[in-house]
Amino acid sequence: AQTVTQSQPEMSVQEAETVTLSCTYDTSENNYYLFWYKQPPSRQMILVIRQEAYKQQNATENRFSVNFQKAAKSFSLKISDSQLGDTAMYFCASLIYNQGGKLIFGQGTELSVKP
């Protein structure tokens, strides 16, 4: 079975500092994708970053980057220069290629950025 685990229910960080959110996953498949989604208080789900498992290079999107450790099945999200607008729930998710596009979500981490 495919599972995604986020072991940090809540985290906080000072504005302008860096924070890392943890995520581990379990799958027996070789072809899969990993995602981080952000859900701010508006509850709109927003794609933050996407990683193909076959790519060794870590994905980056401006202030957001991942540390993808395939052997350890770890997929952490680093947010640099944290901004107040980064305050949100963050969900890690996995998707197995060619299995209908279903996402498996982790439990979520509630991030608070403090001024």
Next chain:
Amino acid sequence: GAVVSQHPSWVICKSGTSVKIECRSLDFQATTMFWYRQFPKQSLMLMATSNEGSKATYEQGVEKDKFLINHASLTLSTLTVTSAHPEDSSFYICSALLAPSTDTQYFGPGTRLTVL
């Protein structure tokens, strides 16, 4: 691009009535859409996968006769909560796969359902 809308954004209904929620992909065609349910401070729980022109596939434990899903066109899927009860009160979110991609879902803004 890749915008998904939901209507209504919130709805209050009486116990025993039915409520329909619409999910539309505004600027792309979506052969596959998904319906999720989310309780406060919890993760998204997949309810069903909706494929255009065919019957929806429901996740284990989701009552297909209670949560009716119709995907009649490439841009519209609907979720009808039949004979709603207070325990059905929740936040319902839809998403759509951007064809021909099969790996990125775009989410609607959600619908808050309150059953009195």
